[in-house]
Amino acid sequence: MAAVLETLETVKSVDVDAYKYGFVTDIESDRAPKGLNEDIVRFISAKKNEPSWLTEWRLDAYRRWLTMEEPTWARVDYPKIDYQDLYYYAAPKSMSGPKSLDEVDPELLRTYEKLGIPLREREVLAGVQGARVAVDAVFDSVSVATTFREELAKSGVIFCPISEAVHSHPDLVKKYLGSVVPVTDNYFASLNSAVFSDGSFVYIPPGVRCPMELSTYFRINEQNTGQFERTLIIADKGSYVSYLEGCTAPKRDENQLHAAVVELIAHDDAEIKYSTVQNWYPGDSEGRGGIYNFVTKRGDCRGANSKISWTQVETGSAITWKYPSCILRGDNSRGEFYSIAISNGRQQVDSGTKMLHLGKNTTSRIISKGISAGRSSNTYRGQVFAHRKASGARNFTNCDSLLIGNACGAHTVPYVESRNSSAQFEHEATTSKISEDQLFYCMQRGLSAEEATALIVNGFVRDVLQQLPMEFAVEAQKLIAVSLEGSVG
Amino acid sequence: MALRAQPVKTPAEEAIAASFPAFAARQARWGGAEVAKAREDGIARFRANGLPNRRIEEWHYTDLRSMLREAAAPFEAFSDDLARKAAAGAAPIALEGAARLLFVNGRYVADKPAAGLEVVDLTTAPSLPPVAAQALARDTAYAGNGAVALNRAFTNGGAIVHIAAGAPHVIHLDFREIGSEAFSTFPHVIVDVAEQAQVLIVESHRGSDDIAYQTNALIELKLAAQARVSYVRLNEAGAKSISLATLGLDIADHATFNLFSLNTGAALSRHQIFLHSDGEQSSIDLAGVTLARGKQHADTTLVVEHKAPRCKSREFYRYIVDESATGVFQGKIVVAPDAQKTDGAMKSQTILLSDEAAMNNKPELEIFADDVLCGHGATCGSLDDDQLFYAYSRGLPPAQAQALLLEAFAGEALERVADEGLREQLRDKVCAWLAQRVIQ
């Protein structure tokens, strides 16, 4: 018992302020006036020099958003957001147009260096950072740098800020934008559609296996600023891409809103692997500050035999409201969702997935591992649905929750809906704590209580960690340790 | 943010609200202040929320607002003749030595009382005895539930039963609906089970297949320490009826509660169980079989709340859904911060027999204590091909092989019924249902 007590004591004493990315970059920025109205929407559109169809598209989204209500079904609790008290656009002043890396403000480069994100290709090539990963760095509302673009272009891969793609590949953007997450999908998606600032655009041509991992690194820096990025990834027939996403923000006392939309489209025989390590500032141990992470992510397995796989490690944010989903439209398509969600301090997580089986012989797999500590609340919410025509659909769902300490909550809310007799759904869930026996066994072999806990937690999340690209997995493992600081060390 | 208008009330909702004042005035001669207060409380909640609808999470799969097109008037025209006619109908189940409490169109009719059993008819007393008044005034967590609020507003009959310790009792709560035109009933039954008392309770619902009657029963059961209750529920309500029923349970320490429910009746049925386990080391076992075909909609919704340490609960539900029917299972296990060492396991399994059939399954865990072992499992699919082939290869024709496997599937839940005589009667009902199956 002593071991558990000790663990509990340390968890209680945890200050979530162990957050290591909480610094602020001192850089002058260009902001839109505070508040939201049609002029602000036009302002953002004008800043990006957008064609009129996109301005209209944004205005349409804004008008619809006005008629919608903020969702309340999730198990999260926060004071009402004053949408007029936010800035909807902020950009480093030096960034008035697309630039080469050499022209990027050195202060920004230092910021990404501090965050461990390689923006200088030669450093990456020299092996300073290990793996070769192309990065799109988004700072507040704009993309500040995108690496390896030329090398990617050789194989026909388009990887650029979406604000740029609007101009360089208007047909692709027009065809796919909003085709997976419609303008009116939900409150936050509509808001994003009206005011989205930047994000990444990826197009993989038919038959191409993207030669390196692509990634986007999101950083919120400005005060009182919302971040509304928009990511659009299209994998054409028979192509493959693995995409990584990372996020951090400074420590601030106020809550900041992050309402992103991610749309993935996989055509026949294509595969998209999307990995996220979400480490937005979680607020302090008393629940002050932190990011509201209200995100809509959805993949459309549009073609036969296509595959979309979501992997997420969620450790940050004061509130997470996020359900990366798959529409399994193509026959024999496959969706996967692997998730580790860790909550500590006063964090609130309501996250999960939707697997919508529409095509024949579609398969999906959901593995969710939730760990609650401190005074946090951690909910898995997931829907599995088989349409009347989804003959031969298969789903396997496993969600396990682990509680550390007696002041937190772990909840599981699955919706399993079948309309087809040949669809086979299997769902299992457990909630438990780290057993005394396991702890004792490890400690008898010489591990401290904290080491033992870390070992057991890592074992608990292993199935999901294995889904991450190698270099990301190592990072994620460290992050898990930090998130449970005190109990894990 | 633009303001949104309150949703427009449906004609049924308006009719219900409009009928209340006159109904309450006519019924004011019985039940005293407690019943009057419950009515006011119920109708206030109804006026605020309307009929339960899909915007309310716990009614997401059973949208009463759209399913209940016409509200039938609460039944008031009781007569001895009606009671005699109802009592003469065939018994839904044979029960040796049972005290039968007959409820005709919601009204309690003393039928076969037994020694050691105190029954108070809600409708005879101008004011209730203190015990009954207390029972009625109990504050419950489910008072806000839409069906419960309606029952409390329109209670049209009921009884308060006290079961003393001593020899084991067998009680049959026999609900029957008869008549020639549609009506609605709102019986309220409160059963207090004394310390160490033992009882088998059978609750059955039967009614005319010809009329679209609506029932909304509220049964509240309080188990004192070390009480042991076996409960069997049989829904054979009329084919056109809407059958709502709520079972509220309050379980003290070291008490044991086992429930089995067989659902085959009604066009629309919803059985809600709200269980609070307030004492340590209680043991709870809930099980059921739902068989649905045609256009039936059959919903079972459970909330099992563990508030005290070292309790154990098992939930085991099986559905067979055929033709264009829809099954709904919602089960929530809640473990409060103090309910350490809770051992909870819930399982719901469904076989869909047709591509028109649908199943909605929502097993939930809500855990606030860290030293627990809780889990749930849900499966949904068709009959197992390997099992079918094995049975065929031993010479069973398709219809027989399927019936055998389906009977076995339901049978595993039936095993939870301890009383053998009762179990075999329930099994016969399952087999009879399977025998009527049309195989394409």
Added chain:
Amino acid sequence: MLEIRNLHAEIDGKKILNGLTLSVPAGEVAAIMGPNGSGKSTLSYIVAGRSDYTVTAGEVLLNGEDILKLPPHERAARGLFLAFQYPVEIPGVTTHTFLRTAMNAQRKTRGEEELKTADFIKIMRAAADKLSISQEMLRRPLNVGFSGGEKKRLEVLQMTLLEPRFGILDETDSGLDIDALRVVSDGVNALRSKERGFLVITHYQRLLDYIKPDSVHVMSNGRIIKSGGPDLALELEKHGYRDIVANAA
């Protein structure tokens, strides 16, 4: 008795049987041996009528009648019995109930009268005793939680009670220790008669020490590549499959 002629079959577009021909006369025991993946178990499934496989050519005659068009239960009623390599678990159905249901279903399909319960119990008990199957086991759900040996004994019990005209034993020796193997073999040998034929599918020669075959056939790549007498099995045991398969290719 059992005649398989030029049988071709596939599953999900993948060819499994490629012109298999085999004849087992009444009163004889034929053994099929072959490396893993040669299609041995598939053959047993196709003869018994599993619907996932598509027969693209050939015929299977039982006592002169082509049974390929028949659903599996009618094949069973005509006297075909398959002892499964992996007997299926059926929760909720007691072994006892299953046996009685199967016996009566076959009798009914053949237009015979159902067995009286008392008669059935008498027959079942006698047969179970011989196979060291306890009454307790018969009350448990079919195959659920049974050991490998118990499952195989139960297959033989079913065969004994159903009195088939032709039995196919699919890897009946797998998962058996020596004692269980003897009990199972004795059960099978007791059923051998002039009117009854058997097809024994096995990977190892060991089983054939207990159930002596009249002919031995080597299967590879979905067809019979070599046939011979009991000696062929011993030869295989010594030299393995590789040479024979290589010579045939």
